[in-house]
Structures are given as structure tokens and as C-alpha cells.
Amino acid sequence: MIDPRRLRVLRALAEHGTVTAAARALYMSPSAASQQLAALEAEAGHALLERRGRTVRLTATGAVLAGHAARIAAQLEQAEADLAACSAGLAGEVTIAAFATAITEVVAPALPALRARAPEVRVRVKDAEGPASHRLLADGEVDVAVAVEHPGPLGVGDEQVLLHEPLYAEPFDVVLPQGHRLRADARVDLGALRDDPWITPWPGNPVHDVMVRACEEAGFRPRVACLSDDFRAVCALVAAGTGVSLVPRSALRGGLLGSASGGVVVRSVGGRRPTRRVFTAVRRGSQSHPLLRLALDGLRAQAASLAG
Template sequence: MIDPRRLRVLRALAEHGTVTAAAQTLYLSPSAASQQLAALEAEVGHALLERRGRTVRLTATGTVLAAHATKIAAQLEQAEADMAACSEGVAGEVTIAAFASAITEVVAPAMAALRERAPQVRIRVKDAEGHASRRLLIDGAVDIAVTVAHQDAPGQNGEQLLREPLYAEPFDVVLPSGHPLAEASKVDLADLAEDPWITPWPGNPVHDVVLRACEEACFQPRVECLADDSRAVCALVSAGAGVALVPRSAVHGIAFGGAVIRPVSDYRPTRRVFTAVRRGSESHPLLRLALRELRDQAATLGS
């Protein structure tokens, strides 16, 4: 009989690439993780790891078993969801990972609404940008991720995660108030080709959208400042450090001071936001309740 706890270690190794990283994810010591993997090899009677000096890689058999481990994990999630569905009432805890503006515009209002509708449900939130929220979800640290498409995550972990569209929002141009285009009703990005730019750091999905939008306008932005926080970006624009593209919801409530915001007139970059859960957990009543409230709050963004 294969111990599913040892399969979890194998799956973590396949995800993270090293025994040390897998152990950290599972809150084990590297030696304990190695022992679990050795015991799993003894259970199945096959070599699962190929050791090369201080590194290891999965054998063909190990790769096959890791794929089964992913499916088994989904089945266990489904079993927990089914048992929860059979219980009476709705009470418990849901942890959501989301980026800052999604927390402000959708997650926090959803928490407030749920507190009124289902006071026995506790929502915990973790601020996580970009690919980090999906990693937290895969590793079991959160139950729901509010995330966006990202070029470094091919397939968006399709075998393990189930995604649903939440909302889409346009990007707007932020200009210093003294900029020649500050009085324009709309701005053509090509007219900003010679300006210095302020963007998020590489690795932030917004950075990818900005670069792609500039490529569509046939230029490569001259990036002079890097900041992930939208308030910091707007402050730098106000100081005359350059121009920027920001998601519309990210600038709600920001005092612009020496900056103005204008819609884009040509190619209109868009951020598409999704919810994601581990495959098999989607029927859990607590997750269904939280997801429904997130969708309800997202539907009000246009107004």
C-alpha cells in the first residue's frame, strides 16, 4: 500500500525541483523528506529518483508516479469537499491570496458582505503578487487565489488548478500634469515613445502588460524607474520622473497631485483577473460561498 503522505513529498519534489525546496514547502527537514522518498521507493519497488552528486531528478517511473500523485491529491480534495457538503450549516475558514488592488476592490468588500451573511465563516487574506499566489495555492497555503495571466506560468497549472474569470479592467495612462498631452481626452501610446517610463519590476504581470502594449505601439519603453506599488508609481509621475500605464482599479482613491490619468486611444491593454482553486476542491461549500461573493463584488466594479 502506497502511503499518500509520501506521495505528497514526491509531488512537492516534482513541483519545486529540489529536496530542500520540497521539504521547506511541507515544513519538513531535508533529511526527513529524503527518508520519506526512500521509503516510497521501497514501497513501490522502483527507483523514483536519479541522484547526481548533490542534486536529484525524477526517473521515468518517478515522473509517472508524480502525475498520479497530483490526481490522487485532487481526489482527496474532492473527498473533503463531499464530506463538508454533507455537514449541516456553513462554518469554517477560507484563506484567499490576492494582489493589492484586488484586495481593495473585491476581496475586502466580499469579506465585509460575508461577515453579515455568514458570520461563522472566517476569511483570511494574504497579499501576494503575480505568480506567488498560484504557488501558495498549489502548496496548500491558501484555498483561493485571485490572480492574473502571467507569461512565466505556461498552462496556468491546468492539471492542478481550476480557474474562473473574475473581472477584466483596462489600463490607463498616467502623465505629469505639465505634460504636452495632459489636456488630451485620450492618449495614443505611440506619442509617448520618447518619454521616460515608470513600470513595475520584471516578474510582476503588470510589467508584462506594459511592455506588450508598447510593443503594439511599435516602441520599447525607456524604463527609468521601477515600482510595484501603484501609489508609488503615481507619486513618481507627479514628480515628473516619467509616464506610466496602470490598471484602472489600482488608482482608485489615489490623490494624484501633479499627475493626470487618461484613457488609451489605440491598443487598449487589459488585465484579466481570475479566481483559482485546487482541482477537486471547487465543490466545497465554504469555497463556493466565498467564490460567489467574490463574483458578486467583482460585478459591481463597472459601476
């Protein structure tokens, strides 16, 4: 009989590409991971790995079994969720990974209501940007990921392992230095900013892709002068006159501009407004777990306040 714990090692190898990386994700030593994979080959009765020097790759049989491993993991998650649903009351721990603005505007404000409904539930939060939250989720380090929609693939077997649900969508606004030539306009067309230097997040951040795509749809590629994933830093750089930027609306509310608020003007985007779409993700099979449903319902209730 195949040990599902060894299937988890095979799935991590398919996900991360090397035994060392898979072992690191599972908090195992590389030798222990190799032993688990060797034992799995013996149980399966097939060669699952093709060894080339110091590297390994999945055989065709190994890739098939790795696909089954993802589905088996989902079934085990479902079994745990069903057992939890049969228990009386809510108790336990939920870990949420989210990017900084989502923590500030959605996750943290949702916690008081969550504690009021289920005082015995402990919620842990981890700050993670972009695909990093998906890796934490797929590796079992967190229970819920809150992430921005990304145009590229998020990982091998992601659709088999993770279940996504929309959480909220919000527009971007233009942020200009106080003395900018377009400061008096109620709306600013992005095409009018084609000659300005731009401040964007780093490539790989989904917001960077949204901004570049919006500028390209306006007929130009932005000339990037500064890079920062921190919107407070972005606004400070705009206030210093180093360029212009697009910032998600939730990052501009509630005093998040900090000391830069007096040095910038915020304007709506003319024409088609770029939007970032945020979703939640959980491991398939775990979505009916009562603790996760409680957390997801609380996040949705708080996210509804961001509309408009």
C-alpha cells in the same frame, strides 16, 4: 499500498526541483522529506529518484507517479468537499491570497457580506503577487488565489493541480505628469509616448508584461526610468515628473492615488486599450467545497461592481 502523504512530498519535489525546496514548502526538514521519498520508493517497488552527487532528479517512473500524485490530490480534495457539503451549516476557515489592488477593491469589500451570510466562517487574507499566490495554493497554504493572467507557465503540473476561473477584466489608463504636453488630450495614443521615460512594475510582475506588450504593439519598447510594484508609488513618481505610466483602472479609483492625485492627469488610451485579466484559482477537486463556493461567489459579486 502507497501512502498519499508521501505522494505529496514527491509532487512537491517535482514542483520545486530540489528536496530542500520541497521540504521548505511542506514545512519539513530535508532529512524527513528524504526519508518519505525513500519509503515511497520502497512502496512503489521502483526507483523514483536518480541521485547525482548532492542533487536528485525524477526518473521516468518518478515523473509518471508525480503526475498521478496531482490527480490523487484532486480526488482527495473532492472527497473533503463532498463530506463538507453533507454537513449542516457553514463553519470553518478560508484563506485567500491576492495582490494588493485586488485585496483593496474586491477581497476586503466582499468580507462584510460573507460574514453576514456565514458568521462562523473565518477568512484570512495574504498579500501575494504574481506566481507566488499559485505556489501558496499548490502547497496548501491558501485555499483561493486571486491573480493576474500571466503569459508564461506558472509551474510544473499547474494545469493538473489548479482550476482557474475568470473573475474580472479592467483597462489600463495613461498617467501623465500635470505639466505633460499631452495633458489636454482626452485620449492618448501610446505611440505618442515613445520618447518619454516610463515607470513600470518590476519584470516578473504580470502588469509589467502587459505594459511592455502594449508599448511594443504601438511600435516601441518603453525606456524604463523607474521600477515599482506599488501603484501609489508609481503615481507619486509620475507626479514628480520622472516619467509616464499605465495603471489599471481599479488602482486609480477610491483615492488610491494618495497625495499624488493633484500632480497627475489620467487619460484613456487611444486605440486598442491594454487590459489586465484577473482570475481565481483553487486546487482541483476543492471547487465544490461549500466554504470555497461561498467565498468565490462573494468575490464574483464584488468584482461585478468593477465593470465599466
